[in-house]
Amino acid sequence: AVVSTQSTGAPANGLVEPEGEVEIGTTVFYNCEDDFYVKGEATAECQEDGTLSSIPTCQPITEVQFTPLTAKKNKRNRVNLRCTIEDKSFNNKANVAFNYINEDGSIGALISNKPKYSLKQGKITYTVGGVNVLGKPETVLCAGVTADGSKKAIAVITIT
Numbered sequence: 001a002v003v004s005t006q007s008t009g010a011p012a013n014g015l016v017e018p019e020g021e022v023e024i025g026t027t028v029f030y031n032c033e034d035d036f037y038v039k040g041e042a043t044a045e046c047q048e049d050g051t052l053s054s055i056p057t058c059q060p061i062t063e064v065q066f067t068p069l070t071a072k073k074n075k076r077n078r079v080n081l082r083c084t085i086e087d088k089s090f091n092n093k094a095n096v097a098f099n100y101i102n103e104d105g106s107i108g109a110l111i112s113n114k115p116k117y118s119l120k121q122g123k124i125t126y127t128v129g130g131v132n133v134l135g136k137p138e139t140v141l142c143a144g145v146t147a148d149g150s151k152k153a154i155a156v157i158t159i160t
Helices: none
Strands: 004-006 014-017 021-023 027-032 036-039 043-045 057-060 062-065 078-085 095-101 107-112 116-120 123-132 139-145 151-158
Touching: 027 036, 078 139, 078 151, 095 123, 107 123
Parallel strands: 062 151
Antiparallel strands: 004 021, 014 027, 027 043, 036 057, 078 123, 095 107, 095 139, 116 123, 139 151
């Protein structure tokens, strides 16, 4: 009877934990290097016949662009931050966040990682409304990743 599986099957550009031989019934976990995403199941089980239930692949993440929309301050130093995209794989399950960009170009404080999602006339818009920008940096990063991790997008918004 088979008592173990050789989990040597880390996908190209990926990792598997634990590595080496594992006992029947053990779950192994797959991860991908930066700029790659797991296509397929991120876990597998060592089966009775000594094989793994599945081995995913690591695919390159596609970079696309959000379009930043004008962010004009009102008299109370509040602004609506918006970025749009026509790529339908960015849906209401995508992970999108707005952060300030510090003067040195580094990513600053989080404004929101739960923007409002809308789809109108083929355009997807992510919005954070009524943000008080008094004394804050004048540029904002809108960055997102699709729910399956296959695409990422960014845009820089300048507050005027």
